[in-house]
Amino acid sequence: MTHALRGRRSVAEPGRSPGKAVLFLLPALLILGALVVYPLVYSLFRSFFDASGSRFVGLSNYVETFTDPRTLIAFRNNVIWVVVAPVAVTCLGLILAVLTERIRWATAFRLILFMPMAISLFASGIIFRLVYEEDPERGVVNAAMVGVHDVFASPSPYPGARPRSEFDASEDGYTGTATVSRGGVVSLPLVGYSRQQLPDSARPVSQPEAGGTEVRGAVWLDVSAGGRPGQIDPAELGLPGLTVELLRDGAVVSKTMTGDDGRFTFPDLGPGEFSVRLPADNFALPFRGLTWLGPTLVTPVIISSWIWIMTGFAITFIAAGLSAIPRDALEAARVDGATEWQVFKRVTVPLLAPVLLTVFVTLVINVLKIFELVFVIAPGSVQEEANVLALQMWQVSFGSGGDQGVGSALAIILFLLVAPAMLYNIRRFRRERS
């Protein structure tokens, strides 16, 4: 085991003919020089010129970039992305890659996780735009949440309905502003509810008569063709099954429910002034799930979709790395009585470290360049909250009438941001050699 470990650590000694390096490198350097380095240098120069490219403006494009409040949000989001997403994907990829070695359907599993990568980012973005859609009739996440919620809570009878007037709205419900004493009659015209949604049992309403020791009243839907507001018209229907409360000095003294014609009665009342309240649970709006693509949740949601896409990438490379690990190293540790966890921690992970680092760095860079996903998933109204540097660069330089100067400055900044990660990576390899 130790032998194998030592063997894998590269203690590279110089090749014998350095001149040959040029031959190996030539094709790559030619292409990179012409098509990548030249544009980069071009951008560097371009970043010191204004939008038209004709006037030298010094560092003002950079100043503009850093003073734009959107850049700060983009920076913040980029930090969140970089801290969370690559680590999550690398860990997930490592765990899944190791575990897939223990199942027979490893190929099928890898294929399944690879699928998201085979779909273009644009299409993936559209998928997640739909997955997290707020409307539970179209968004699967909210549909599931509403489904679970509705198992535990029954819906209110008349969601969204409200009294036409003369009511105080509070958390408890709608309380009438006028008071009534026994023998009185209360009219409770409601609006804001569709006639088509009324239960079949609803019957036309009629004006209750005053009298006795009772308070009588009617709750009806005050909407009809040519109907008078607040008046009972012939075609108007009562609202059955609605809870009505009677209050004295703010305390509930009686409670009843309306009949099919919307009428209700509070019997055997003592003297005094009462008010009538329609409790809020009659009208509670149905649970519609969460606003996933709102300002607060949008970045985590986009990160989740990126994880969905990129895990296949991590697994593929880590699996490739795993297959190169000498099996005797693992077996030796197992024979020595190490648990699977110990084997994983002490043998697999250290041997995989170069691959993991490669995957991780690649993911970090990929995260810094991400923009299509944000562009497609975040609705326009929260695009600013979900903004990332690469997206801003795209919009600044290629929105119609875009400013290539500021765009180039942003590209250079992005480039400078990644340099430390690269240096660290190289230093690490060099340390290992010495």
Added chain:
Amino acid sequence: MKRRSMIAALCALAFAATACGASTAGGDGELKGQSADIIGTWSGEEQVRFEKVLAAFSRKTGAQVRYTGAGDELPTVVQTRVSGGTPPSVALVAQPGFAAQLAKSGAIKPVSAEVEEAVGDNYAPIWKTLGSFDKKLYGVYFKVANKSTVWYNRKAFEDASLSVEQPASWEKFLETSRALADAGVPAVSVAGADGWTLTDWFENVYLRSAGAENYDKLAKHELSWTDPSVRVALQELAKLFGDQRLIEGGASGALQTEFPKSVTNVFGEPRKAAMVFEGDFVSGVINSSTKTVVGGDATFFSFPSVNGSAPAVVTGGDMAVQFKDDEVTNELMKFLASPEAGSVWAAEGGFLSASKGIEPASYPDDVTRELAQRILDAGDNVRFDLSDLTPAAFGGSKGTGMWKALQDFLADPKKIDETMERLETAAVKAYAP
């Protein structure tokens, strides 16, 4: 060795690829053998229809024309082609600001005298002004949009027991909306997730409340966004946006609603709202995404007048500009400016023209005829979409400038002063030289 043969096969493939390429022949005519290429934003059905227009040109002249649909990336594609020295012959540009930029850099050429004459004959003077930069005519508006239409579902009104009466004034419109809300139907679906629909709301109210003169000044930023006329428009708008019962899903729901969804909210199943405001292209979405019939249950009324304003139309449009000055390009521009070209697409549907030369009978149905007629009727009271006239950083970018400011206004319509200040700050920055 197996691998060697595979490499050979790959190379063969790569070489075969460069030799491939198809071309379609033009008809017989004086331009036979010549070719032009044209870039536009259209794809799908619209592309098919536009290609019919180009086919008519080919039949007439013998020249061969190729169309590339670049979609939203049109400015990118055109800019890169120009930099690469291979510009298209003609591009159809939707943003006057982008065309102005191209004119300034010398990438596009002024139109020929013949084209200028054709534009003078067939279009209201406003269209010539819109296509001119530095006093020279560069662009011909081939296809226009009527962005002052409110579309509604008759069924929603029936269900609410309301008679279908087209509100002529903003007050009446709000009244109708409240009546719908009382009947349990959210009145309007607002596509707040797309900032451009909100700019269209604002522009229509502003054009009516502040008048065409102020509208022009505001577009050039000669008038500040903190001007009282802007406040008046926002206050009017707040009467609608500020009443959560009138908006489908309330403000937060509207901010999650994209334009196509706002249309299916009104015309699809299940129906969630009664009206949706946007341009004539709403009818295209109704056709493709719902079962409702345009001209049947789906119909429109003009954006209501505010405080007794005269009829006015906010429009958008695709302007043809030429990058070359050769014979075939000039002929193509001449063709696009002629009623002949417009009539071809008009007959296919989903097309409006600002040209007086197109016979009303060319349009396939009454609704389209009506939409086109209102643009012609408004004459010089037509105004181009204000947000498209402003720098793109202000009026045409997701998540910033006018789009974002109005989205935040929709979220909290009480913040009128704050919205005005934000708009002004963003405008100052975007208009800076």
Added chain:
Amino acid sequence: MTTVLSHEKREVRVVDVPVTGSPKRGPLTRFVSNLGNGAVQVGLAVVAVFWLMPVFGLLVASLRSEQANTASGWWTIFTKPAELTLQNYAELAGNETIWRSFLNTVYIAVPSTFLVVVISALAAYALAWIEFPGRDWLTVTVVGLLVMPIQVALIPVAKLFGALDLFGTIAGVVLFHVAFGLPFAVFLLRNFFTGIPVDLVEAARMDGATEWVVFRRVILPIAKPALASLTIFQFLWVWNDLLVALVFADQDSAPITVALRSQLRQFGANIDLLSTGAFLSMAVPLVVFLAFQKYFVQGVLAGSTK
């Protein structure tokens, strides 16, 4: 060199032997281990379902009309299976442009992938195993180019291609993809190559092998898993590219992404077209994946046969 490899070859059989098979373990340990294995199976199955869900949703969307898709979510097909239709596929399959663009995509993706793998393997070998002055800095620079956003290069490269007459040709598109695929490929392979046991390389050099032979006979066979994964992903990225093709290809050399996009309606969710197109164009990368993934497990074995 051969001793090390044959040693590995002998042990490689262990790969297929489950951990539980170890003779030292008692029945209790085996039971716990089996239980653990069962949990792994179930856990991975759950993960797989989670990953498949959105793809399945996309599949269902591709089998429904635009009207049905805008009206309700895909899961409603369980109650209304009658809505399913092959219409979307029929429409796309009947479109000649789509098929031509399919071929174009192959013409673009295959050479791009091949060139990137070959050129980057050569460069990575030099960067990993040949000592020359400034090597580390060159490595940092090449890899640093990874972060270069494609959009930044569009205009300068357009100028270059305009001068070279490469605009609108497949060769131009391929070159662009190769250039932007190289940094990642070099980075990946260099890191992989440096991980190869130094004894192998040194032994070969002792035997008098030239750098080319070391590269060809020692490094490449061992690097098969890395080369395979690189091939898969490079192919994928080129296959799914829209922007480069949109800018640098003309109508005749347009790949499938561009052709599919020209089917989209200007307004509308377009989910019916997008999903159908996504499935149509997904098939090829999946085949490539299946064709190359077998190298992941073959890597060690292959190294010993040379």
